[in-house]
Amino acid sequence: MNTQESVLLPPLVEPAAELTQAEMERYSRHLIIPEVGMAGQLRLKNAKVLVIGAGGLGSPAMLYLAAAGVGRIGIIDDDVVETSNLQRQVIHTVADLGRTKAQSARESILNLNPGVDVVLHEVRLDRSNALEIFAGYDVILDGTDNFATRYLVNDAAAILGKPYVWGSILRFDGQVSVFWDKYGPNYRDLYPEAPPAGSVPSCAEGGVLGVLCAQIGSVMVNEAIKLITGIGQTLLGRVLIFNSLQMSWRELRVRKDPDGEPITELMDYEAFCGVAQGTTVDADHTVSAPELAAMLESRGQGLGDFELIDVREPGEFEIVSIPGATLIPKGRILSGEALGELPRDRDLVFHCKAGTRSAEVLQNLLDHGYTRVRHLDGGILSWVREVEPEKPVY
Incomplete structure (x- = not known):
């Protein structure tokens, strides 16, 4: 990892035609910010954001995307709501136990903002469907907790030329960045090789402080908004690392590997990460x-x-x-x-x-x-x- 100059990015989304009177009232606190204004809010209205995982990071992310006025939110999740989710997955409630997370999340989003178009993809993301699903969105938010899916998301986004916002949490620590192979580094520049299988526990194994999801998830949405509207300096080429016990943030710089192989096709990600080896027991x-x-x-x-x-x-x-x-x-x-x-x-x-x-x-x-x-x-x-x-x- 090395330093690099900041990359100025164009707005990701063209503006929608107009806002209704009700929308202008709803988003008035955005409209009076000079950097956002009418043009920025119209871009948000026209934006299509895909959120992978309606769990810890996806929960606050989807709620704030909806509150911000993102026009379409796609949700990829094939899981159901369990009691242990409620400690951190604030988009779900006790009444949602046993429901699919995608359906529960859609209801919460629409209760917050009925003007959002919510599209459900109640499937397990894999290399057979990633490119087709990603093609319908402008930016991808990845809140998953396994390396195989992260590499899949990275490669599919790179092939399609799309940016994605990555977040990761465990116990008291979080990381967040933006990857966009078209303009800068991708996830493989940060992690050229997957860690040994089993060396990094999942949240289900190691635990996570519930509020950490909101702290990292809100930063992910902040980055998505900047990408969509073309304002500010994104985290492309930078990784923020958060320690909630010390309440400290630090930054690492990452640059594109000049010798890195171009990403042209998807692969067997479980085999790449070692998770498909040595786990079958007779x-x-x-x-x-x-x-x-x-x-x-x-x-x-x-x-x-x-x-x-x-x-x-x-x-x-x-x-x-x-x-x-x-x-x-x-x-x-x-x-x-x-x-x-x-x-x-x-x-x-x-x-x-x-x-x-x-x-x-x-x-x-x-x-x-x-x-x-x-x-x-x-x-x-x-x-x-x-x-x-x-x-x-x-």
């Missing part, structure tokens, strides 16, 4: 929740012996745990630090939240010569659903 190394319950009952009667290892993080363990499990977080096992705590001459059963992390641990131990290892299919979510439904999920 039946001989898998136990179901009812099978594990029977094993624990037999162990309690002295009829069998094995060790049950929970590979989640301590905070997750405090929320809900399986009786008799020992906590050894995945990172300690994959780094080799905890191998001395895992005997080779006893049966070992691993579990996590949903089965992904325990599958990684299982494969790692098989690679290290362990033979008496299995993992819980579906993780503690399956355990709660099938064995102890009175326990909480998260």
Whole structure:
């Protein structure tokens, strides 16, 4: 990463024909800002913004895009609203539990601003649909929490010549930037290679301070508005890094790699990020929740012996745990630090939240010569659903 001169960008969107009287009243506080004014508000009215993910970052972003008068907001999300979402995903309410996030978000947007055209894409974004969906929008806002999707968004935006605003959050820290391959660096200039699979926890694994979503999400909308209207200096070529515990912002500069290969086609992003490797477990190394319950009952009667290892993080363990499990977080096992705590001459059963992390641990131990290892299919979510439904999920 190196310094570079700021890039002056043209307005992204042509102005709409006019504002109605009601719109002039609604957006009057924008209209009296000289840098925005009537021309800027007409550009916002004519703008089409795609938001990827109606979750933590997407929630405040969509609400402020709607409030600002963006004419069309597209939403890509195929998930449903769960109780654990409500700590940070403020576009949803208790009444929306069980609904699709896209439909819940559309209702909240229209309650705030009925003049917005909301388009739903209730699909999982992948290389088969990204180019077609992106083609209908002026700017992309990416609030996803996995590297495979970020590289996909970057490449699709680069191929189509579109800018995208990127935000990332974890625990107390956030990052935000603008990438536009046509005028400056793209995401691959910041991260030429994906980090090793499993090395960076998701929000579901590591947690996130709820209000951090609003702090980073609002900056993302600020950047989208500047791109649409052509005002100010965008974050193209700059990455803002926020620490909410210290309440500090710092800036890194990033420039386009002069030797970088042009992006001309989409690829297998899960394979590129390593998430499609080593996570499939055969039946001989898998136990179901009812099978594990029977094993624990037999162990309690002295009829069998094995060790049950929970590979989640301590905070997750405090929320809900399986009786008799020992906590050894995945990172300690994959780094080799905890191998001395895992005997080779006893049966070992691993579990996590949903089965992904325990599958990684299982494969790692098989690679290290362990033979008496299995993992819980579906993780503690399956355990709660099938064995102890009175326990909480998260």
